[in-house]
Amino acid sequence: MPTLPHPLPDAEAQCRALADLIRPQLHRNPALIGIYSGGAWVAERLKELLGLPDDIGLIDVSFYRDDYSEKGLHPQVKPTVIPFDVEGRHLILVDDVLFTGRTTRAALNELFDYGRPASVAMAVLADRGGRELPIGAAYCVWNVDLDDNQRLALARSGRGDLVWRLEDA
Amino acid sequence: MHNPQLNANGELTHLLSIEGLPRAIITQILDTAASFMEVSARDVKKVPLLRGKSVFNLFFENSTRTRTTFEIAAKRLSADVINLDINKSSASKGETLLDTIDNLCAMHADLFVIRHASSGAPYLIAEHLQRAGRDDIHVVNAGDGRHAHPTQGLLDMYTIRHYKKDFTQLRVALVGDILHSRVARSDIHALTTVGVPEVRAIGPETLLPKHLDKLGVRVFHDMNEGLKDCDVVIMLRLQNERMAGALLPSAGEYFRHYGLTPQKLALARPDAIVMHPGPMNRGVEIHSEVADGPQAVILPQVTFGIAVRMAVMSIVAGN
Numbered sequence: 001m002p003t004l005p006h007p008l009p010d011a012e013a014q015c016r017a018l019a020d021l022i023r024p025q026l027h028r029n030p031a032l033i034g035i036y037s038g039g040a041w042v043a044e045r046l047k048e049l050l051g052l053p054d055d056i057g058l059i060d061v062s063f064y065r066d067d068y069s070e071k072g073l074h075p076q077v078k079p080t081v082i083p084f085d086v087e088g089r090h091l092i093l094v095d096d097v098l099f100t101g102r103t104t105r106a107a108l109n110e111l112f113d114y115g116r117p118a119s120v121a122m123a124v125l126a127d128r129g130g131r132e133l134p135i136g137a138a139y140c141v142w143n144v145d146l147d148d149n150q151r152l153a154l155a156r157s158g159r160g161d162l163v164w165r166l167e168d169a
Numbered sequence: 170m171h172n173p174q175l176n177a178n179g180e181l182t183h184l185l186s187i188e189g190l191p192r193a194i195i196t197q198i199l200d201t202a203a204s205f206m207e208v209s210a211r212d213v214k215k216v217p218l219l220r221g222k223s224v225f226n227l228f229f230e231n232s233t234r235t236r237t238t239f240e241i242a243a244k245r246l247s248a249d250v251i252n253l254d255i256n257k258s259s260a261s262k263g264e265t266l267l268d269t270i271d272n273l274c275a276m277h278a279d280l281f282v283i284r285h286a287s288s289g290a291p292y293l294i295a296e297h298l299q300r301a302g303r304d305d306i307h308v309v310n311a312g313d314g315r316h317a318h319p320t321q322g323l324l325d326m327y328t329i330r331h332y333k334k335d336f337t338q339l340r341v342a343l344v345g346d347i348l349h350s351r352v353a354r355s356d357i358h359a360l361t362t363v364g365v366p367e368v369r370a371i372g373p374e375t376l377l378p379k380h381l382d383k384l385g386v387r388v389f390h391d392m393n394e395g396l397k398d399c400d401v402v403i404m405l406r407l408q409n410e411r412m413a414g415a416l417l418p419s420a421g422e423y424f425r426h427y428g429l430t431p432q433k434l435a436l437a438r439p440d441a442i443v444m445h446p447g448p449m450n451r452g453v454e455i456h457s458e459v460a461d462g463p464q465a466v467i468l469p470q471v472t473f474g475i476a477v478r479m480a481v482m483s484i485v486a487g488n
Contacts (some may be wrong), residue, residue, distance in 0.1 A: 017476035060204065062204075063204075063208070063217070063218050063483075064216065064217060068218055068487055069487075071487070072180070072484070072487025072488050073201065073218070073483050073484050073487040074198075075197055076200065077200065077201050078204060079206070079207040080204070081202060081205045081206055081207070110216075113210065113211060113213040113215070113216075114212070114213070115212075115437040125344070
């Protein structure tokens, strides 16, 4: 059983650390796209912390997942909203946890239906390894080792703070 | 009760009728359709959900709008679409319906969209597939006889929710030939399932089915009375062939009593919306000034219909 910090790290502090990693790239005028739902929350935080002018994009990858034929359509699909032109932009795709890479693959496919970005980088709070595709995060503040049956995800507390939840799947 | 639309897990695997659909499934379809609206607004109006799947549009009865919107919906899901105009093919050579289906299954069909003049034809096909152990093939009813037109019922609910947000405070009137209308039947089941507290049916006695009250519907023969304070007015097409029988005196007479004019519409709430499943008969059931007026949402209904059909196909094909 891998040992985890206890209590789990402060996700709000991790957002600030992630913003610090991205800040040197601001001259490229990047646009943020958060993956529902945890990634969307992190992207909102990053927009404020970095003072970015554009609204963040939000992406739901349900229509692009590779497990549709086994699992069917996710029962709660949210609309993807990309409020800026992706053509020629430097994009930063934001998620809470990077694991197999399949969600990222689906998000990339969806993004390219909107146009041809200049570049796409990935920013995550946590990287738990276990990749099944050649995908990596350019910006990450927490490398964490978990058992396959554990599920790490971001949640929002009653006050609206971002907090980590660890569940046994 | 056995519900052939649902699989062992209670998930939607065919869409045959609104009747018997749990409210949660209707809500899921409407929510999913809302996400598909965004796809239709993109430059690339396509998602890969049904890539490699074959959707057969089997229209044993004529239809332009429904067939076209199903075709567009399937194509936006990246499916391959095959349209069969059955009037001109095998059925006219004597092939039975189920033989046609078996042949299309042998061509590796994944989903059938069926319009048929006989009530129950889609059920017959769904049960035939089940008997054959083909739970990987799905059926969507695109209108069967006088029985049901469930995707129209769902797109009407989508339209109402889009403009009115909440179902639970509404008065909704259906006007016209309810007796012969599968749209009316699907709308009534949908409206009562989603929690609309007052559903009205307005029409002459000869065009209203008996025992509508048992479905929770208030019946009016006087349109002025029936439209009073309504939030939503759903006009139904008056099929010309009805005039031939003894049901109605003339189109002009019908329009005088049951045609939606600006004067009659003024009796409904000022923010009432006017819907029509199409095709419209201007000057028979609806005045052009209303059809083209600010309260009409007849063309948005068509746009919503594509998203709703995308939602239905992607949900059933995944279950």
